[in-house]
Amino acid sequence: QQQVKQSPQSLIVQKGGISIINCAYENTAFDYFPWYQQFPGKGPALLIAIRPDVSEKKEGRFTISFNKSAKQFSLHIMDSQPGDSATYFCAALRGFGNEKLTFGTGTRLTIIP
Amino acid sequence: SQTIHQWPATLVQPVGSPLSLECTVEGTSNPNLYWYRQAAGRGLQLLFYSVGIGQISSEVPQNLSASRPQDRQFILSSKKLLLSDSGFYLCAWSGTRQGGEQFFGPGTRLTVL
Numbered sequence: 001q002q003q004v005k006q007s008p009q010s011l012i013v014q015k016g017g018i019s020i021i022n023c024a025y026e027n028t029a030f031d032y033f034p035w036y037q038q039f040p041g042k043g044p045a046l047l048i049a050i051r052p053d054v055s056e057k058k059e060g061r062f063t064i065s066f067n068k069s070a071k072q073f074s075l076h077i078m079d080s081q082p083g084d085s086a087t088y089f090c091a092a093l094r095g096f097g098n099e100k101l102t103f104g105t106g107t108r109l110t111i112i113p
Numbered sequence: 114s115q116t117i118h119q120w121p122a123t124l125v126q127p128v129g130s131p132l133s134l135e136c137t138v139e140g141t142s143n144p145n146l147y148w149y150r151q152a153a154g155r156g157l158q159l160l161f162y163s164v165g166i167g168q169i170s171s172e173v174p175q176n177l178s179a180s181r182p183q184d185r186q187f188i189l190s191s192k193k194l195l196l197s198d199s200g201f202y203l204c205a206w207s208g209t210r211q212g213g214e215q216f217f218g219p220g221t222r223l224t225v226l
Contacts, residue, residue, distance in 0.1 A: 034214060043203050043217035089157065101215055105156040
């Protein structure tokens with residue numbers, strides 16, 4: 001019930017293409033879904049987040065799509081650039097008073113020229 | 114603005130030696146604090162979290178312990194390190210005003226030989 005399943009484990013995309021990373025969850029009590037970006041040797045940094053009252057959130061080239069009925073959410077990176085090469089983690093949180101994030105297993109994204 | 118510090122940045126320790134990693138947060142009060150471990154190329158494993166001074170919750174039974182002697186200080190310790198304790202240790206904080214967002218420190222790379 002607490003798991004967040006993330007796919008793919010690794011992804012190679014050509015420069016200028018669209019990178020898509022998917023996550024699925026079981027616990028319908030989750031109500032906050034962030035994505036983190038991590039470069040080698042660095043701590044993860046919050047990239048973008050969404051709450052289930054909206055189906056999509058866009059910030060620059062990064063978009064979260066959220067399907068509440070399917071219990072799935074995904075990260076889309078438009079016009080992918082070599083600087084986007086990093087590991088991406090999805091996560092889910094169940095409300096205030098329970099501040100523990102449940103993380104996906106991560107996707108290593110490589111953008112090739 | 115809030116900042117989070119971790120030290121040391123890297124550490125090489127022999128098996129059986131003690132460990133003390135420190136994390137401090139600036140610019141906020143009464144944060145929730147977290148210790149994560151990340152094995153090479155793997156996801157984030159929550160080790161401990163704290164909602165206040167002296168309040169520690171353990172997620173995974175092991176030979177590590179955590180303490181929170183001050184509001185914005187979080188310490189990870191071990192009396193005797195094991196080879197399996199090697200990894201990238203990350204401290205994070207969150208606050209009620211941040212709506213569940215967790216902010217990570219730069220991490221400590223621990224190698225146990």
